[in-house]
Amino acid sequence: xxxxxxxxxxxxxxxxxxxxxxxxxxxxxxxxxxxxxxxxxxxxxxxxxxxxxxxxxxxxxxxxxxxxxxxxxxxxxxxxxxxxxxx
Amino acid sequence: xxxxxxxxxxxxxxxxxxxxxxxxxxxxxxxxxxxxxxxxxxxxxxxxxxxxxxxxxxxxxxxxxxxxxxxxxxxxxxxxxxxxxxxxxxxxxxxxxxxxxxxxxxxxxxxxxxxxxxxxxxxxxxxxxxxxxxxxxxxxxxxxxxxxxxxxxxxxxxxxxxxxxxxxxxxxxxxxxxxxxxxxxxxxxxxxxxxxxxxxxxxxxxxxxxxxxxxxxxxxxxxxxxxxxxxxxxxxxxxxxxxxxxxxxxxxxxxxxxxxxxxxxxxxxxxxxxxxxxxxxxxxxxxxxxxxxxxxxxxxxxxxxxxxxxxxxxxxxxxxxxxxxxxxxxxxxxxxxxxxxxxxxxxxxxxxxxxxxxxxxxxxxxxxxxxxxxxxxxxxxxxxxxxxxxxxxxxxxxxxxxxxxxxxxxxxxxxxxxxxxxxxxxxxxxxxxxxxxxxxxxxxxxxxxxxxxxxxxxxxxxxxxxxxxxxxxxxxxxxxxxxxxxxxxxxxxxxxxxxxxxxxxxxxxxxxx
Numbered sequence: 001x002x003x004x005x006x007x008x009x010x011x012x013x014x015x016x017x018x019x020x021x022x023x024x025x026x027x028x029x030x031x032x033x034x035x036x037x038x039x040x041x042x043x044x045x046x047x048x049x050x051x052x053x054x055x056x057x058x059x060x061x062x063x064x065x066x067x068x069x070x071x072x073x074x075x076x077x078x079x080x081x082x083x084x085x086x087x
Numbered sequence: 088x089x090x091x092x093x094x095x096x097x098x099x100x101x102x103x104x105x106x107x108x109x110x111x112x113x114x115x116x117x118x119x120x121x122x123x124x125x126x127x128x129x130x131x132x133x134x135x136x137x138x139x140x141x142x143x144x145x146x147x148x149x150x151x152x153x154x155x156x157x158x159x160x161x162x163x164x165x166x167x168x169x170x171x172x173x174x175x176x177x178x179x180x181x182x183x184x185x186x187x188x189x190x191x192x193x194x195x196x197x198x199x200x201x202x203x204x205x206x207x208x209x210x211x212x213x214x215x216x217x218x219x220x221x222x223x224x225x226x227x228x229x230x231x232x233x234x235x236x237x238x239x240x241x242x243x244x245x246x247x248x249x250x251x252x253x254x255x256x257x258x259x260x261x262x263x264x265x266x267x268x269x270x271x272x273x274x275x276x277x278x279x280x281x282x283x284x285x286x287x288x289x290x291x292x293x294x295x296x297x298x299x300x301x302x303x304x305x306x307x308x309x310x311x312x313x314x315x316x317x318x319x320x321x322x323x324x325x326x327x328x329x330x331x332x333x334x335x336x337x338x339x340x341x342x343x344x345x346x347x348x349x350x351x352x353x354x355x356x357x358x359x360x361x362x363x364x365x366x367x368x369x370x371x372x373x374x375x376x377x378x379x380x381x382x383x384x385x386x387x388x389x390x391x392x393x394x395x396x397x398x399x400x401x402x403x404x405x406x407x408x409x410x411x412x413x414x415x416x417x418x419x420x421x422x423x424x425x426x427x428x429x430x431x432x433x434x435x436x437x438x439x440x441x442x443x444x445x446x447x448x449x450x451x452x453x454x455x456x457x458x459x460x461x462x463x464x465x466x467x468x469x470x471x472x473x474x475x476x477x478x479x480x481x482x483x484x485x486x487x488x489x490x491x492x493x494x495x496x497x498x499x500x501x502x503x504x505x506x507x508x509x510x511x512x513x514x515x516x517x518x519x520x521x522x523x524x525x526x527x528x529x530x531x532x533x534x535x536x537x538x539x540x541x542x543x544x545x546x547x548x549x550x551x552x553x554x555x556x557x558x559x560x561x562x563x564x565x566x567x568x569x570x571x572x573x574x575x576x577x578x579x580x581x582x583x584x585x586x587x588x589x590x591x592x593x594x595x596x597x598x599x600x
Contacts, residue, residue, distance in 0.1 A: 016560045018541045025542075033545040034557025038307040039329070039523055061308050 004073045010047060011069065015040060026070040031063055041066055048072070054079050092226050092251055093258060094162040096293040098123060100269075104295055107269065110152050111299040111318055117152045119295070125156035128201035130164055132193075139190035143169040143234050146192050147180065150279040150303055153195035155288065158233075158279075160198070162251075165226050169234040170280040171244065174554065183243055187234070187446060228252030234446065235282055237384045237494060246446035247384045254285065257387055257440040260412055261290040264391070265323050265352045269295035272319050276301045276326040281492070282384045283356065285440075287325055309337035313346060320349035324372075325380075327357040327492045328364055328524045335367050347372060355394070355405070356380040357492040358524040359480065362400055369396040381407040381480075385454075386464050387440040389414050390478070406477045407470065413439040415460065418470055426472065433484055434470040435463040488517040490525050493555035497527070500558065503551040504529055507544055509537040512568050514581040515558060529558035530581050532568055539563060562586060 001009070001021075008024045011017065015035050017024065030036040036044060044066060045056055056079065065075040100107065101123030110117040117125075138144065144166050148154045161168035169189045171180060184191060192198065226232070232251040236244035267273060267290055275287035275298050291298045299321055305311035312333055315321065324330070331353070338344040353368065353375040360379075368377065377394035392408025399405060410416045417425050418432030426432040435456070441464060444451045456463050469481045486498045497515040504513040511532040520526040533539045541561040549557055562585060569580035 016562075018562060023540055023542060028542060029546075032554075033542070033549045034554055034559070035542075035545065037554070037559070042307050042309075062304070 003076065004069050006051075007072050008069050010051075011035065011044075014043065014047070024069065027068045029067060030069075031067050036066060038063075044072075048076065052076055052080065092162075092228075092255055093232070093289055093293050094159060095225065097126075097159060098163070100292070100295040104269065107295060108297045108319070109292060110155065111272075111297060111315055112152050113302065114314060114318060122152065122156055122159070122292075124201070125153060125199040126159040126163065129157045129160035129195070129198040132198045133160055133164060133166065136193075138164060138166050139188075143167045143187055143189040143231075144192050145169040145171060145184050145187070145189040146195070147171055147173055147175075148195050148279075149173050150275075150300060151195060152300070153199045154279055155292075156199050157192065157195045159292075162226070162232055165230065167231040167234060167248070169236075169246065171236050172278065172280050172553075175244070176553075179243060183236070183246075186243065187246055226251045228255065231443075235280060235384050245450055247442045248444075248446055249387075249440075249442055253387075253440045253442070254289065256413070257285050258290040258293045260440075261286045261388070262294045264412075265290075265354075267291055267294050267296050267323060271296040271323060272299055272321045273297070273323040274299045274301065274315065274321050274325070276306065276324075276330050277492070278303050282382070282387055283325055285387060286354070287323075291323075307333060309333050313337045313343055316346040320346075322349060323352045323354070324350050324375075325354035325356060328355060328360040329358075329491060329522065331355065331360070331368055331371075332364060332522050335371055338371055344371070348374060350375045352376055352378065354378045354380050356382065356388075358489050359404055360524070361519065361521065363521065364524075365394075365399050365405075379405045379408060382438075383464075383466065385442050386436050386438045386466075389416065389436045389438050402471075402473055402477060402479050404479050406479050408478070410436070411438065415463075417463075418472060419465075429472050429474045431469055431471045431481060434466045434468050436466060437461050437463045488525060488527075490517070490527060490555050491523060493553070495527065495556045500527065500529070500548070500552060500556050503548045503556075504531055504544060504558075504561075506551060507539065507547040509534045509539040510544060510547075512576070514568055514576055514578050516578055516582050516585075518582070520559075523559075526560075527556070527558040528582075528585065529561045530568065530585050531561060531563050533563050533565060535565070 004026060005021050008021045012019060012024060041063060045061055048054060049056055066072050101119040105118060105120035107119050108116045109119045109122045144161055146157055146168055158168055169187055171183055228251050230251055231248040232254050233249045235247045237247060273287050273291040273296055275284060277283035288298050299315040301312060334347060338347055350372040351374055353372050379392040379394055380388050381390040382388040388411050390407040391411050392406045394405055415437045417435050419435055420426045420432050444455055454465055456465060467484055467487060469484055470478050471481045472478055487494055487496050500515040501513040504510055511534055513529055513531045515527055515529045517525050518528050531544060541563060544561055545557060569577045571577045
């Protein structure tokens with residue numbers, strides 16, 4: 001399974017999407033379609049932090065970074081590429 | 088003469104205490120002099136552009152110091168300002184502005200930058216604006232100052248005009264009740280278009296206090312909230328139960344907890360808080376008095392109840408309390424007679440702060456009613472008067488529930504879901520949620536042989552509904568939804584049979600502003 005699939009699997013379980021990884025498109029708009037709301041965003045961010053051992057800066061919690069499964073994956077790639085001396 | 092109106096009071100603060108902080112925003116501070124200068128620049132630009140004579144000016148913008156300065160400029164000029172939610176869909180917004188004959192203002196940043204435009208400018212949407220001289224001196228208390236909108240789930244929001252007099256009477260009461268003065272810092276959590284801002288922003292500024300502005304984009308970010316408390320001790324906090332959940336989460340360290348400790352008044356409003364969500368609050372805000380406030384956009388704060396931390400829910404829920412100073416209220420039984428003793432009835436209120444009626448007077452019918460002592464607002468909320476005289480909310484006489492401060496009519500959400508050709512029938516239920524207060528759960532029967540999934544259905548509904556009205560969970564079933572003996576959709580039975588909401592009972596979350 002790719003990382004995007006892992007993200008989708010989490011989204012489906014956490015937000016009770018009642019669907020399969022295959023049915024959830026990479027570019028499905030999670031925000032506009034009300035899957036991830038502002039509180040859901042916080043839950044998602046804490047999961048990403050623990051799952052991918054990240055320390056997501058408060059200012060990066062911009063909804064745009066989490067609009068689609070693909071965007072979340074791209075955000076993770078970027079976040080992991082930044083060397084962080086604090087960990 | 089001492090000025091009494093909002094805009095003059097704020098101007099007076101700028102004259103007498105120019106260096107005092109008016110706004111906190113993203114770790115920066117805006118002084119009264121700076122706010123006044125921004126408002127002055129905006130007033131000059133607006134005058135140069137020409138004000139929409141006798142029509143509202145619409146400010147469609149997110150909360151920011153600039154946006155507040157533009158509202159202030161309009162108040163100073165005697166220009167009624169319409170504040171629609173910046174989250175409205177483009178189509179709904181343009182219909183709303185058209186119905187109100189409102190001219191849309193340029194972006195607040197553009198209006199407040201203080202530079203004269205090089206050439207003749209037109210407002211963003213090209214509306215015809217006719218020049219109008221600024222209104223000097225005290226504004227007429229009968230004139231409309233602000234036009235707020237009610238949160239509707241579908242269709243157009245209703246426009247609620249508030250006069251200068253109504254706003255000033257409100258700030259008089261609120262400043263007095265919560266002790267808001269020059270040394271007070273008040274947290275503003277609600278978006279700028281919510282009536283809650285009459286307390287957080289406008290009462291505070293009118294009394295020379297400081298408003299700690301929460302950026303709506305970061306409103307669920309505990310770190311952002313905590314940063315404001317660290318910047319300056321905050322004495323007054325008002326918000327929906329979710330805000331207090333976030334603060335509880337934010338206070339994970341001793342240092343963080345200490346930053347919250349100066350709160351003297353914590354106002355809970357907009358949704359019923361659960362016993363479990365309230366439990367940690369007295370310890371979280373050790374010096375605070377807790378107030379449950381009941382009100383809505385049409386009437387503003389109507390009832391207030393001091394919550395007893397030892398026994399917060401004497402009848403299983405937080406009481407709505409006593410009418411606010413100057414407010415009249417009564418309960419109407421189903422037969423239309425006034426309920427004198429204990430029992431259940433619809434709450435009618437009349438407040439010194441209420442609207443003169445919706446901008447579209449057609450909408451007033453059945454909502455505002457004339458009685459011997461004046462005009463009352465029918466809240467639609469069912470209230471029980473207990474034998475000890477305590478009032479509690481029991482539910483609605485319609486299908487309106489409140490989801491994080493936004494009124495949602497669940498039958499309209501059901502209709503939106505059924506707009507998908509493969510959806511046969513939908514039941515939308517409000518279920519209690521520990522963090523959010525209330526969330527919507529939908530159970531939808533799909534057509535025989537259909538492979539419709541929740542993602543497609545959400546997409547169809549999202550085009551018709553504002554974000555808050557899209558159900559948190561959507562469950563598809565292939566069998567008919569349960570019906571009552573009389574053949575009506577049995578929502579309670581739907582909920583009992585639901586996979587995702589099992590064991591939950593529908594909430595009787597009150598609607599309000």
